[in-house]
Amino acid sequence: MTYLNPTRRVPRKRLHPKRTRSSEEIAQWYAEREAFYQRCKPIFDRLKPELIKTHYNWYMAVEPDSGEYFIDKDDMVATKMCHQKHPNAIPFMFRINPTGVCGTI
Secondary structure: OOOOOOOOOOOOOOOOHHHOOOHHHHHHHHHHHHHHHHHHHHHHHHHHHHHHHHOOOOEEEEEOOOOEEEEEOOHHHHHHHHHHHOOOOOOEEEEOOOOOOOOOO
């Protein structure tokens, strides 16, 4: 009779070893992300008081280069609206509420 070991060890490796990033690259990515957020946040803050009254908990995709924003109940629809108008742009997603945060912890 064959004995099966119930505690099988799985080797722990990186899934993609060639996709490693140095700490400098990671820090640069976080800095670029924060700078992008800082460009989008004033547009959201300017519009938030008006939109909270009529579109509470809707999503708002902000494109900072043009200053345009797109609002919908569904975050994917707001993103698609932005991509139709600006195909190469990456929008920043806000939720229209007092904090502007999309998710919950």
